[in-house]
Amino acid sequence: MSGYVLAIDQGTTSSRTIVFDGDMNIAAKAQKEFAQIYPASGWVEHDPEEIWSSTLATMREALKKAKLKAGEVAAIGITNQRETVVIWDKATGKPIHNAIVWQDRRTAPACAKLKKAGLEPRFTAKTGLLLDPYFSGTKIAWILDKVKGARKRAERGELLAGTIDTFLIWRLTGGKVHATDATNASRTLLYNIATNQWDDELLKLLRVPRALLAEVKDCADDFGVTDKALLGAEIPILGVAGDQQAATIGQACFEPGMMKSTYGTGCFALLNTGKQMVRSKNRLLTTIAYRLGGKTTYALEGSIFIAGAAVQWLRDSLKVIDRSERSGELAAKADETQGVYLVPAFVGLGAPHWDADARGAMFGLTRNSGPAEFARAALESVAYQTSDLLSAMKKDWKGAAAKTVLRVDGGMVASDWTMQRLADILDAPVDRPKILETTALGAAWLAGSRAGVWPKEKAFAKRWALDRRFEPAMDAASRKRKLAGWHDAVKRTLTR
Numbered sequence: 001m002s003g004y005v006l007a008i009d010q011g012t013t014s015s016r017t018i019v020f021d022g023d024m025n026i027a028a029k030a031q032k033e034f035a036q037i038y039p040a041s042g043w044v045e046h047d048p049e050e051i052w053s054s055t056l057a058t059m060r061e062a063l064k065k066a067k068l069k070a071g072e073v074a075a076i077g078i079t080n081q082r083e084t085v086v087i088w089d090k091a092t093g094k095p096i097h098n099a100i101v102w103q104d105r106r107t108a109p110a111c112a113k114l115k116k117a118g119l120e121p122r123f124t125a126k127t128g129l130l131l132d133p134y135f136s137g138t139k140i141a142w143i144l145d146k147v148k149g150a151r152k153r154a155e156r157g158e159l160l161a162g163t164i165d166t167f168l169i170w171r172l173t174g175g176k177v178h179a180t181d182a183t184n185a186s187r188t189l190l191y192n193i194a195t196n197q198w199d200d201e202l203l204k205l206l207r208v209p210r211a212l213l214a215e216v217k218d219c220a221d222d223f224g225v226t227d228k229a230l231l232g233a234e235i236p237i238l239g240v241a242g243d244q245q246a247a248t249i250g251q252a253c254f255e256p257g258m259m260k261s262t263y264g265t266g267c268f269a270l271l272n273t274g275k276q277m278v279r280s281k282n283r284l285l286t287t288i289a290y291r292l293g294g295k296t297t298y299a300l301e302g303s304i305f306i307a308g309a310a311v312q313w314l315r316d317s318l319k320v321i322d323r324s325e326r327s328g329e330l331a332a333k334a335d336e337t338q339g340v341y342l343v344p345a346f347v348g349l350g351a352p353h354w355d356a357d358a359r360g361a362m363f364g365l366t367r368n369s370g371p372a373e374f375a376r377a378a379l380e381s382v383a384y385q386t387s388d389l390l391s392a393m394k395k396d397w398k399g400a401a402a403k404t405v406l407r408v409d410g411g412m413v414a415s416d417w418t419m420q421r422l423a424d425i426l427d428a429p430v431d432r433p434k435i436l437e438t439t440a441l442g443a444a445w446l447a448g449s450r451a452g453v454w455p456k457e458k459a460f461a462k463r464w465a466l467d468r469r470f471e472p473a474m475d476a477a478s479r480k481r482k483l484a485g486w487h488d489a490v491k492r493t494l495t496r
Contacts, residue, residue, distance in 0.1 A: 003453040004073045007444040010080040012265045015054035017062040018440040028065035030058040042105035045098035048086045070233035075451040077239035077443030079246035080164040082187045085136045087161045100139040103347045107138035108356040126192045128286030137189035137206045154209045161212040165240050177224035180214040181240040182291035219290045220450040239446025244268040250442030251407045252461035263412035267307035269389045270299045282392035283352040302351040302389030306344035310378040320371035328417035334376035339364040341489040342377035352392045357495040379418045383425035384486040405429045409438040424474035434465040
């Protein structure tokens with residue numbers, strides 16, 4: 001069988017498909033952006049039909065670019081924006097509402113009500129998560145409550161729900177398979193990560209009928225085959241993982257203590273803790289890193305909602321740069337004597353603060369502050385937030401106490417200035433791999449290894465290749481001063 005694997009990377013702002021060859025090199029890729037919908041302040045939606053059409057279009061385009069027919073592809077792997085949910089009609093496949101995106105904050109009151117009732121410890125004990133609008137469960141309940149007749153239809157088994165992977169699997173298989181993987185399930189507030197099952201108590205508390213939910217499989221598993229009419233031949237779907245877990249796999253972080261951080265729209269750092277479910281005392285998340293062969297590997301995760309989105313803000317709203325790639329170049333020109341800080345709480349603050357009501361703020365502005373200082377503040381905010389996550393991880397788990405080397409990926413890591421500043425603030429080496437498409441690579445590896453055309457875990461890990469290591473070069477006094485200024489700015493921004 002051919003070693004070609006097709007990886008679908010369905011993200012927050014675009015859908016992409018990458019074709020990898022038998023040597024795990026990129027043969028072709030295609031990308032298509034889609035609309036961001038903002039119905040109200042703090043609300044973010046996507047059109048599920050546009051997600052589907054853009055995904056299918058990029059699949060066809062990538063195959064064409066690679067000069068491949070569908071029958072020459074060994075398997076498909078899917079990775080997706082996590083926590084974003086869709087509910088659709090079981091008979092027609094038509095969504096009953098726009099997808100509610102992971103960034104959306106509309107269910108903050110529902111989360112606050114559950115917290116006030118003293119229920120957060122119960123959710124955390126079972127799911128490893130906190131009660132925050134970020135996660136999927138309250139989004140599902142909101143759609144059921146707001147769409148006329150939806151709750152009764154769901155209880156009758158007429159509707160199906162799922163994260164984006166599940167929706168794509170349903171569409172790709174022509175409505176034959178309703179499934180998800182353990183990593184995506186673990187982000188819903190409905191899945192018990194110790195028993196690896198949907199939890200009846202949590203379903204009842206969030207008022208989500210079990211009939212809505214998908215079968216939960218391993219990350220490398222049989223998710224059905226594509227409808228022949230879509231691509232010209234059936235292709236088995238053999239790998240699925242949420243984007244951050246897929247990046248962890250793509251970075252070959254298979255050993256406990258290994259850590260990766262992805263810098264895309266947001267920033268997500270995962271620390272492999274092996275078979276051990278580390279319970280955070282510093283408001284990090286305990287989550288499933290991956291499940292292979294029925295065996296679960298866990299991770300500590302820190303979620304930052306705004307990373308690359310801060311650069312988009314500079315470009316699209318402030319218009320201080322015309323291209324995102326110019327942010328590092330502009331930041332390098334900033335006046336070092338100015339202590340300008342951006343707290344990018346545009347949609348609240350994630351770990352370790354979890355303040356859904358916080359909003360973005362800029363501190364330390366003077367008459368001389370300008371575009372360069374704004375650019376530096378935006379990029380440094382990512383380094384400061386990562387520092388907060390790493391500090392919390394080291395407090396939570398002794399396995400992270402040794403000198404940490406951070407493996408990085410995502411769009412922002414192409415900037416040498418940003419990566420050097422990250423190493424400086426963390427006081428730790430930062431490793432940038434040769435293959436930056438680690439999220440897609442992780443999904444492809446799950447599918448390719450399951451198909452038997454790609455190497456197993458250890459052999460795959462040996463192929464990880466370093467592009468550049470960034471060593472910390474900032475003096476301790478400067479680092480301490482900068483972090484103190486950051487922590488003061490965050491303290492002034494928090495609402496509780």
